[in-house]
Amino acid sequence: MSDESPLIRSLRAAVAAAPEDVPLRLHFAELLLAEGRSDEAVSQAAVALQHAPGDPAARDLMVRAMDLPTPTGPPAAPTSPTPRMAERPQADATGPEATGTEAGRGTNTPDTRNSDRTGPDGADPTATGPDGADPTATGPDSVATGAPAPDVPGAESTTRPPAGPPAFDWAAAEQDVADLVGPRFADHATEQPLTSDGSGDAGDASAWDIDGPGDVDVRLADVGGMQEVKDRLEAAFLAPMRNPELRRLYGKSLRGGLLLYGPPGCGKTFIARAVAGELGAGFMSVSLSDILDMYIGTSEKNVHDIFEAARRQAPCVVFLDELDALGAKRSRTHHSGLRNVVNQLLTELDGIDGDRNEGVFVLAATNVPWDVDLALRRPGRLDRTLLVLPPDAPAREAILRYHLRDRPIESVDLGKVVKATEDFSGADLAHVCETAAEAALLDSARSGTVRMIGTKDLLQAAKQIRPSSESWFASARNVAMFANDGGMYDDLVAYLKKKRKL
The missing domain is CATH 1.25.40.10 (Tetratricopeptide repeat domain)
Known part of the structure; x- marks a missing residue:
């Protein structure tokens, strides 16, 4: 001017x-x-x-x-x-x-x-x-x-x-001055506290996805087969919960941790929900995306808030999915943020305020337990491990019945299909049923006549699909042979010897 x-x-x-x-x-x-x-x-x-x-x-x-x-x-x-x-x-x-x-x-x-x-x-x-x-x-x-x-x-x-x-x-x-600057002050009546993801108060239990006791309708009876897994779960969690007098007599606490490991797709998440259903407890599933944050210190705060929410709603089962991502070995972790997450997780599991975890049951799942930080597996934390193997014959039959229940089938011999799907995981069996349904659908579209799914379709699908657990057992074999320090993987060694894979 x-x-x-x-x-x-x-x-x-x-x-x-x-x-x-x-x-x-x-x-x-x-x-x-x-x-x-x-x-x-x-x-x-x-x-x-x-x-x-x-x-x-x-x-x-x-x-x-x-x-x-x-x-x-x-x-x-x-x-x-x-x-x-x-x-x-x-x-x-x-x-x-x-x-x-x-x-x-x-x-x-x-x-x-x-x-x-x-x-x-x-x-x-x-x-x-x-x-x-x-x-x-x-x-x-x-x-x-x-x-x-x-x-x-x-x-x-x-x-x-x-x-x-x-x-x-x-x-x-x-x-x-609306044409010069935007509104600066929000209406207090409509103002809501925010979390790291913008959804609500981080310290409130409602900010985290917790299924109440009535929302978990899965029981261990819904898990086909796997009797050994059920027995271990009964001893670790269910019996002390159902018998409070005996629990007090033997000094058994209502807290603890169990690490489920095994090939992918074998139902570890399903088993964790079934445990919550048997306990009549709440259920909270936690994954890497729920915890990690781009800002320093927020990831650790998220871990703390998750356990605080579980303590307020005890009894509650906290399921840590893909533990190898959340609790990877700190010696192999170059990013300080991930190391701090492991440190915070250790503190929440068994820190100074560890007694506050009464009624909080921590279940974790991983496909590679050898990549989990050893401090997480010491006594007082995730001190018990349970190998979840591919479903046995009774479990495979139950899974096949479940995935075929709403499909048009005729004269299906499940016994033959069960024998043809040994070492198949639950996800593999679901894929077998899906592939058989696709073949029947294609034939029906070509002929113009609806055709039922038969045993032949299921057996043909089983031949086309290779068990996804094979690659996992190839890696686990080396660990069982050369890295079984302290007998940590004795159950895996016994299974591999039984299958003559060792």
């Missing part, structure tokens, strides 16, 4: 170079207001409030620049373009306008210049002090800012109340 003074141009460039310097911006706005550029002054004050919402100087400048009426008093008089802390000349304090002697002497129409400053007798009680001097002539309170006068019976003061900046209608102010 060609009509700008050199000082204005210099300050404009300085503000552009340092946009977050609030005092500099307010000084620039004061000079704009002094030159009569109230719109630009309002814009600068709005930006200053954006960087410092509670700054009293910015609020004061906004009020003066917008010339807003105050909530309780009359509209503020236009302010002179002088610095806010400047002194008024003493001559103004002793003249007739300051004393208000012309306002109330024998006239029916008082002087409007002093109508707000005179008392009942027409004199201004605040115009002069005991010595005739104006007590408001100097100091920061001498500047008229449109502030509401204090409620003093019989008199009104022109000085600003000493406590805080002047109050005014911020809703109206935001409306006036």
